[in-house]
Amino acid sequence: MKSKRKIPLVVISDLHLGTYGCQAKELLQYLKSIQPQILILNGDIIDMWNFSKSYFPVAHMNVLRQIIKLSNLGTRVIYITGNHDEALRKYSDFVLGNFELVDKLILEIDGKKTWFFHGDVFDSSTRGYAKILAKLGGKGYDLLILINSCINWFRELFGKEKRSYSKTIKDSVKKAVAFISNFETTAAEIAIEKGYHYVVCGHIHKPQMKIIENEHGQVTYLNSGDWVENLTALEYKKGKWSIYQYLKEHYKDQETIEVKAKNDMLSKILSQ
Numbered sequence: 001m002k003s004k005r006k007i008p009l010v011v012i013s014d015l016h017l018g019t020y021g022c023q024a025k026e027l028l029q030y031l032k033s034i035q036p037q038i039l040i041l042n043g044d045i046i047d048m049w050n051f052s053k054s055y056f057p058v059a060h061m062n063v064l065r066q067i068i069k070l071s072n073l074g075t076r077v078i079y080i081t082g083n084h085d086e087a088l089r090k091y092s093d094f095v096l097g098n099f100e101l102v103d104k105l106i107l108e109i110d111g112k113k114t115w116f117f118h119g120d121v122f123d124s125s126t127r128g129y130a131k132i133l134a135k136l137g138g139k140g141y142d143l144l145i146l147i148n149s150c151i152n153w154f155r156e157l158f159g160k161e162k163r164s165y166s167k168t169i170k171d172s173v174k175k176a177v178a179f180i181s182n183f184e185t186t187a188a189e190i191a192i193e194k195g196y197h198y199v200v201c202g203h204i205h206k207p208q209m210k211i212i213e214n215e216h217g218q219v220t221y222l223n224s225g226d227w228v229e230n231l232t233a234l235e236y237k238k239g240k241w242s243i244y245q246y247l248k249e250h251y252k253d254q255e256t257i258e259v260k261a262k263n264d265m266l267s268k269i270l271s272q
Contacts, residue, residue, distance in 0.1 A: 004035040009109065009236035013042035013118065013202025014226035016084065017060045018051045021228040024059035029251045030233065030244075031066045039067070039075050040105070042202040042224055043082020043118030050084075071098040080105055082203060083120035110239055112197035119203035119223075122186050184221055188212035191219040198222060198241070200234065207232040207243050
């Protein structure tokens with residue numbers, strides 16, 4: 001296995017642990033491959049809107065264990081609440097060792113003020129009656145993800161690549177939401193007004209890195225995407241931001257070692 005990549009700052013969001021859509025296996029591989037100084041969890045980590053006692057697989061629990069392990073090894077873990085885990089907001093500003101729970105975060109990175117928040121504050125679909133409809137829509141989308149997973153299981157069985165039918169449908173809906181709320185523009189305009197150099201969001205499941213400017217100035221807008229379909233993260237290293245895209249081929253060695261370890265353990269148990 002390759003040595004872990006040492007990264008000053010990593011941002012992940014919209015894991016939606018506890019739903020069929022969460023790509024926990026891939027996320028765990030990514031988390032095991034990095035050694036960040038700071039790990040920011042930018043909202044919708046545990047999906048409390050769709051949480052069910054009957055569905056929280058071992059793979060999802062292993063993601064939480066890995067995050068705790070990183071914290072125990074010295075990584076500063078900052079959990080920013082989102083709309084799907086808004087129940088945690090009553091515990092905001094909680095600190096335990098290297099773990100912090102906040103609603104928003106401002107950091108100075110290499111002399112540049114950076115504003116981190118999930119982004120649901122701009123989304124009208126997370127308030128009032130619209131919030132109820134959004135939750136119902138979330139249930140339907142979760143079912144769509146489950147169907148998509150079943151289809152991809154058969155595709156892989158016959159040696160074909162996975163396809164995201166749900167992403168095609170969801171993207172068309174998200175485009176409508178983004179058009180109405182002007183999410184990126186609103187975040188950028190407020191950041192410019194406050195004098196921030198970077199504004200970092202999640203929420204809309206659209207990985208992005210771009211400069212947005214108006215008559216008052218400019219700001220670099222970043223979005224970490226999600227671990228449902230895009231499988232992306234933001235990484236800050238050597239003074240530069242980049243969008244990390246998970247690719248299965250990067251983890252072939254890791255999978256081989258893990259399979260061998262499981263086989264060795266099984267052989268040891270059977271020989272006793």
